[in-house]
Every structure is written in C-alpha cells, then in structure tokens.
Amino acid sequence: MTVGEAGEKEVLARVLGQLSHADAAAVGPGDDCAVMRLAGDLVVTSDMMIEGPDFRLAWHTGFELGHKLAATNLSDVAAMGARPVGLTVSLACPRDTKVVLLEEIARGLDAACRTLAPGCGVVGGDLSTAPVLTAAVTALGDLEGRPAVLRSGAKVGDVVAYAGQLGLAGLGLSLLFAEAADDAGIAQAHAVAGLRASHPEALAAQLTPDPPIVAGPRAARAGATAMMDVSDGLSLDAARLAAASDGTLAFDSVALTAAFGVQGGQAVSVAAMLTGGEDHGLLATFDRAAALPEPFTAIGEVRQRGGGGAAVLLDGVPYEPRGWDPYRVLPPGA
Template sequence: MTTIGEIGEDALIALFAPRLPETDAEILGPGDDAAVVAVDGHLVVSSDVLVEGRHFRREWSTGADVGWRAAMQNLADIDAMGAVPTSLQITLCAPSDLDVDWVLDFADGLREACEPHGVGVVGGDLSGADQIVVSVTVLGETHGTEVVTRADAHPGMVVAVSAPLGAAAAGFALLDAGVDAVPEASQLFKRPRPIVGAGLEAALRGAAAMMDISDGLLRDAGRIARASEVGIALDSAAVPVHPAATSAAAALGVDALRFALTGGEDHALLAVFPSVSSVPPGWEVIGEATDAFAGVRVDGQVPDAVGWDHFSR
C-alpha cells in the first residue's frame, strides 16, 4: 500500500486529475486558481458534504462508492430546481495514511456517476484531515427556463414523487445491523440512483414546488409546506415503497412503509403540480396541498417521526 502522505499533494493530483470527468461547459478546468465555466441562462449553485463515520464508513463503502454518492446527491439538488447540472468542484480532506488507490477509486466513482450526464469536475482542493471529508459544490444552468423553488405550492394542487422510496434507508439499516440479506438495498444506500432529468421534465410540465428527498419524505414535505405556507396531506397507501425496502423490512422484522416515509438519501424528487394531468409519466401522486392545516399529515394524523436531522444524532 502506498499512502497519500508518502507521495505528496502534487504527485497525487497528477494521478487523480486525469481520471476526473469533463464537461462541455468547461472553459478553464483544474490546474489554476479558479475554474471558468460557460453558463446558458441563470447559474444554479448548491453544495453538500460527506463526513466519514457520519455519512459513510470505509468498511462498507469503497472510494468509488463515495465518489458516486458525492456526485449523485448533488446532481439531484440541481435537478430539483428544474435546472441542468454541468460541473462539480470537489474538496477532499483526508488523513496522510490513506491509500492512494482509495483516492483514485474515488475519482473513478465521480466519473462513473457524472459522464452519462455530461457533468465534469472543473476544480477543487485537497487538504489533510483526521478523517475523510468530501465537500462538493455543484453548478447548473437554466437554459432560460424558470427555476422551481419550494415556495409556490397552493391548496388544491397534487403532491407526487418521482420514484419508489425507502431503499437507501433500508440499505443503511441492513449495513448497520450487519445483515447481508438484500444486496440491492445495501447497494442503493452506497450508490443512490436518482433519475437525473426528472426535475427538468417536471418543471416543463408546470411543477409549482419541488425538492430532492434527502432527509426523508415527511421532513422534506414539511419544508415545502413551510415555504409555501400550505399543509401537505399524504395518503400512506399511495406512497410507493421500493421492492428492496420491502424485502429488507421483512428481513429486519420492521415496517417497510417507515423506510419510505422517514428514510432519506434515495434522492428521488418530491413535487407539487397544478393537477393530476400535469404529473409526468412514471411519477406517483401521493397527496395534495391544503389550507385545512399547517405542516404534514399522513392519513389525517400528525406523524410521530419525520426523518433525518443532522444535529439530533
């Protein structure tokens, strides 16, 4: 094993940079003080972070898994605005005894996730740290269309999700319990597969409010409710549960619906549409916006748990 401390920063960059994905939006990429990126329409920017021991564990996830996840959760944020992701800035902090191969695998995971969507890594930074921390800034563009925020849902509109939910949360539960029963669920926690482009389609079909489900359906529905000053009434029987979550729940002896309602990191999209007819094919209608109450209710009841909170555990 060769560590990053043994070869040094410049040698690591020389190995790492050629493995990164490229984008047609890049005018000036890695190697200078800043990147230069072309933009069509408005610039849309988001950021996220992955911390070892909190968001991933090396005994579960390869460097490529972490690279994939770092990319996908950020592409989903841009898609949730109805915009098109173009490029990433990646900052990697790591201990000096980290294997060089882990870093190269991380770059490979970024490339595997980004290349099908024409997204490139245009720059970033490297730093020493006591544990691995990955910080990502993602850039996107609107191509002249209006962005979709969380704030324009109105009573009477319908609420829908872009994909079945719960697989990532189920996969985490399996890994945390040391149960190797449903590999698909575990893999979807390590490598979420959002449908990049679903948000743009939703925007073009008139979505009034939208966001990426990263912290759980109930918590994120509550965010739309607050931003739009409406209530969100959900029908539990209509919430699509991923088959891998159902299988994992059976193996763990728990309720699969719980994974779908409160488990995050599937990175499917939650959106509010003017009517059922405006909901894109493949999406599932799960409720409606209302002025009868504030916040979120499931089958008419206030839920006893809503999902992930970064500072509560």
C-alpha cells in the same frame, strides 16, 4: 503508495487522470478557478460528507463513495429544475491514505456524472489533510432560461408526486447497522458482502444511490409548482416544503404502498418511506390538470394549512415529521 509519500502534485495528477471533460467548462481544473459558460441562471449547492457521521469506508468502496458524493449533490441541482453542469470536489484525508483510494473516489464521481447527468463533470477542487476522510462537493447547474422551481410554489389542490426510490436507502442503513456494525456502532467490513447478496436493492440505494436527475428539468418543463430533493426523510422534507408554501402535504398510504411498497423485490413499509432518509428522490407538486412526467407518481395532494394545523398528514391524520439531524440523531447502532 500513500498521499504523504506521493505529495500533492502526484496525487493531483492521478486524481485528474480519472476525470472526463465537462461540456460547459471553458476552462477546467488547473488554474485558480474553472470557467463555466451557462445558457441561463446558475444554481449552486454545497454539501460536506465526513467519515464517521456521513459514511464508513468499511461499507463503501472508494468508487461507491465517489458515486454517492456526486449523486447526492446532482440531486439538489435537479430539484431546482436545472441541468447539472459541473462539480467541484475538495478531498482531505490522513497522510497515510492510499493514493488509489482517492483515484477510486474520482472514478466514482466521474462515472456518476456520466451516467446520471451526461455532460457534467468535475471542474475543480482542492486537496488537503484531515484526521478522517472528508469530502466537500459543490454542484453547479444551468437553468437554461427556465425559472427555478422553489419549495415555496405549491398551491392548495396540487398533486403531490415523487420520483425515485423511497425508504430503501434508510432500510439499507438500518441493515448495515444491524448486521455490519459492532455493539458500539462501529462499521465492520466482513458482513457487508452477505447483505449485498441478501438485500441488493436496499444496499445499492444506500451505497450507490441513482437519483432520477433528468426528471428534475423534465418536471420543470411540465410545470412543477414546487420541488425539492428528499434527503432527510420524506415526512421531514415534506414539512419543509409545506412550510415554505404555507400549505399541508397530505399523503395517501394506499398510493404510497401501490407505488413504493415493493421496490426491486424489497418490501418497504409506509413508515420507512416517510422517515428513511438519504432517498435523494424528487418531491414535487403539480397542478391537478398537468400530466405527471416520467417517473413521477402521485402520492397525495396539497391542502390548506388550518390554524395550528399539521404540515404533514397521512390518510388525513397529522403525522409528526421525523428524519435526520446531523447534530442530534445518533445512528441506530449507537
């Protein structure tokens, strides 16, 4: 059955049937708004993902796509040191889309919330039509009385630390474009199974990322001075944190390689770590005296930004930040 055949009421009922209750929702889906009760200040972030530039249904199952939609937004909430409490999800698709695809996406959204951020769930959203599958997610978090951890708080001498996978998701995307896309960069479903078997860690990082959401509030409690979600490539996002904090982030390739050179059996180069994109791990800075909370690993330090100085250094040498620009970067196969 397609969404055009089912109509909005039936599609909505089927999608809502996949969703668990969110603990903080005094009123869930079904009224003009959801109502949320929070203990502290609210954090809010929004993101839109569109079939073509942002994902390809030839590679993702609906469940995996829903999981990724949730995970990537929960990560932005965690990066403020907040606990995720709810998502709103707007889905638009062509009228000939199967209802079961939207149900699978909803199941993936719900599963990611339950796994990565227990107590969080989908509290509202919208259904519409569009030329291609389009998903807009807003994630809400509760600071629970803590101040938000901003990008701007890093101090000279702080330890630079990272939690999560690094470079694997970008490697997964490169593999998909190399092995599961035609010469024009169009995704081909048939080759994905082989890649899942040969490169399980890289494919999982790309298709169903599992960012360390609980590490966000943990870092805040441990006194993180600055933090951000790494989504566009470590070097590019590090340059943003460095700019916000008026410092330089100096990475150490030996520390990077020791911590992230082999992830789940998959070798990852330092270049892949610094430019991969879609990592959705947490980049944070801590006072040198602080004990790093699990699973953060030290990978560098904050230095003074010299006049005209670089935002990012690798082994003391300026490193040109590179990563993802939605309007400019073309996929590797294009």
